Amino acid sequence: MRQSGLFIISFIFWLLLTWSAEPGSIVTGLAVAAMSTLFFGRYYFHGVKKLLQPKRYFWLVVYLFIFIWECIKANFDVAYRVLHPKMPIKPGIVRVQLNIRSAFARTMLANSITMTPGTIAVDIVDDNMYVHWIYISSEDPVEYTRKVSGRFENYIKKIFE
Amino acid sequence: MNNMSDLTVIISTILIATGILFNLFGCVGLIRLPDVYNRLQSATKCVTLGTCSILLGVLLRYGFINTGIKALVAIPLLFFTATVAAHALAKGSYRFGIRLGEKSIHDDYKDEHDQDKKE
Structure with missing residues (x-):
């Protein structure tokens, strides 16, 4: 059960990456997602519960913006040090x-x-x-x-x- | 409508140009900086903003179709692989015995590393 999170995420990732709705592609995606879940499932997710709390997604979005801002600032900083x-x-x-x-x-x-x-x-x-x-x-x-x-x-x- | 697409083209061109510029800074740093660790900084770092903004530029240029989405998906892939590679290279070269360069002013990791060796 706890591995279903990984299965869903890898399948969504496959869909985004291939970006086609053909039956063959979707079946392959399901098979690949199932296989990666089978092999690597035990390394990820010790609970699906956390995936279902909307508050965490809100903070993820806030965090993304802060991270991007810090990243840009630091990029200019490093570029300055390199070029000086x-x-x-x-x-x-x-x-x-x-x-x-x-x-x-x-x-x-x-x-x-x-x-x-x-x-x-x-x-x-x-x-x-x-x-x-x-x-x-x-x-x-x-x-x-x-x-x-x-x-x-x-x-x-x-x-x- | 025509104005709109002109604007997208301009923004995407700016993004791609910025990306190339930062990748160039990364390469300059790779040559100029003194030791392995600092070069690693430059090699992985300027590339983050550089490559990410190139990919965003591609996304804007092509819109949310096949090519654009692939560019978007490449960003998290880059995020995880580049960081893990940088981390592994840094740790690996320290374990291999490459010391920090002469300019370094601080090395807390040394004690930890020496302890490991004794054991």
Whole structure:
């Protein structure tokens, strides 16, 4: 039952990707979705319940806009550092405290951090995430935790946990 | 109606041009930045806004038909694969023994890594 979520999502993805309503294509899509659910179903979704709460979708949309905005800002920042003749970079790996428990939410947070220019999530050990940062703007752990993960953490918590 | 489609063409052209520009910045960074990790930043990063805006431009140009939808679906695919690849490359090169460049000012991961080695 809990795997039906993955089945539906992969089937919708197939429909979008092929964008045709021919019977042959739909049957193939069903077969492929069923197969991927069979093989990978146990890695995803520990409950379908979360998929049915509209509040989470609302926060997802809000989060998308914030993420895109942060992404654009950081893109310009990195482009500036790359093009500046003196290259004002202060790279390094910082340790960031995580407040999120569930593995899926952590994955999404790491993905968001990696996708934002200037930061790459390198590893997660226990409750710490190690992040490579191209410009470490402050030496204070609280300050850079807020800057790296704080801007996403609250939203991710609301969406996935 | 004609005005409308002109506007779409202009916006999509701007989007595609911005995308190409940011991809170019990414390539410049790949050459200029000092060590593996910073190059990785540049290679995966400028590409996010770059490639995503190219794909959005394609979507606008073709509308919600076959081609446009495929461009839209490629964005989440890119999101997941690019991030996982960047993460794997960064962790892998650290495990392989490549240290951070001379310009680096901070390395919290070192302790963790050395501990792992002793065990």
